[in-house]
Amino acid sequence: MTETVQVTLLVNGVEHALAVEPRLILADVLRERLELHSIHLGCEEGVCGACTVLLDGEPSTSCLILAVQAEGRSITTLEGLDGDPTMTGLQAAFHENFALQCGFCTPGVLVNLFSLLEDRGPSAPPSEAEVRTRLNGNLCRCTGYQSMVAAAMQAARSGSGHEDP
Ligand code: FES
Ligand code: FES
Known part of the structure; x- marks a missing residue:
């Protein structure tokens, strides 16, 4: 059975309590679990910028951070800036x-x-x-x-x- 941890993510001003695998990147959680499809995955190594979000107001590549590392931070995607x-x-x-x-x-x-x-x-x-x-x-x-x-x-x-x- 796959191990999961509980994480609460603040995304576009809304808190989401999720059980995630510790190795899951933030980009995958945003796109696959929260269905925020503005998150695109190109390189998955921090080079292409297609997965950029605002993390505490600063642009960050969401493929380079684990979802568990984003707990307690404010995450804003393009959808949140609509x-x-x-x-x-x-x-x-x-x-x-x-x-x-x-x-x-x-x-x-x-x-x-x-x-x-x-x-x-x-x-x-x-x-x-x-x-x-x-x-x-x-x-x-x-x-x-x-x-x-x-x-x-x-x-x-x-x-x-x-x-x-
Ligand atoms: S997918 Fe290319 S920087 Fe994240
Ligand atoms: S990669 Fe096609 S518009 Fe930029």
């Missing part, structure tokens, strides 16, 4: 700039860029170089990044009230 004004602006900018194709990387990219925009705040939008640096942790096979950078910059300008003329 309706947030910054995320809504970012998603609209992605739409307008055709910044996704297959969409596999997109949830992780959005969570990562959301974190950057929130960190900087509307009065200090990030530079293009900062956006590019932030995207170092997200691999995308489709877009060539230019459209994602353009979308992030548009969202940053829009959030700061400095819209394009």
Whole structure:
């Protein structure tokens, strides 16, 4: 019989009491047990960023942390940011700039860029170089990044009230 341990995870503001195998990674619990399908698993070794969530507000790859290690921490997935004004602006900018194709990387990219925009705040939008640096942790096979950078910059300008003329 497989050994399980009891863990309580705070995900998108809701506590979930779960029995999990100690070796189970957080990404698998979020996707398979909690059906949060924005969590994509690409490399499973912390390289591609497709599984990015906010852990206590910081972007983290959920394939590199065991579910049991996430107890007591606040976990936010893309689903938990639905309706947030910054995320809504970012998603609209992605739409307008055709910044996704297959969409596999997109949830992780959005969570990562959301974190950057929130960190900087509307009065200090990030530079293009900062956006590019932030995207170092997200691999995308489709877009060539230019459209994602353009979308992030548009969202940053829009959030700061400095819209394009
Ligand atoms: S699946 Fe987690 S970083 Fe690639
Ligand atoms: S849109 Fe396909 S991997 Fe990024």
